[in-house]
Amino acid sequence: MALPRKMISKIKVAQGQLGLSDAEYRKILREKFRKKSCTELSLVQANQLIRIFQSMGWEPQGWLPGVSQGIQDDRQSKKIQALWITLHQAGVIRDGSDKALMSFCKRMTKTADHPGKDHLRFCIPAERSVIIETLKSMAKREGVDVG
Known part of the structure; x- marks a missing residue:
């Protein structure tokens, strides 16, 4: 079953917001999942990748392009x-x-x-x-x- 377009978009947004180069992003896919592209991931693997991005500091909630997200609370x-x-x-x-x-x-x-x-x-x-x-x-x- 193909990965939903919404999940692919979420992964790409996270990659961009974390500032991951294409090489770094593909290295994560290769090392963690033995895949070349996120489109090859299962839904479970895609969710694992999202959790990896969250552990790197990405927060998907409430993200909208061009909308100020305010300053963090730390x-x-x-x-x-x-x-x-x-x-x-x-x-x-x-x-x-x-x-x-x-x-x-x-x-x-x-x-x-x-x-x-x-x-x-x-x-x-x-x-x-x-x-x-x-x-x-x-x-x-x-x-x-x-x-």
């Missing part, structure tokens, strides 16, 4: 938002919106192999730490006291 994300707002109020950052912060997040997590992560919720704690330290460095360079 300590690191709150600190990032506080630093962002402080730097905006000090005139260091021109746009203090969540959308601008997510663009910054994407640039900070971009590598040669990854297009970058679209939201803080997809970042692992180590990536959030790098974002925090970068914002703190910006503040120090500009003479802004962030405590």
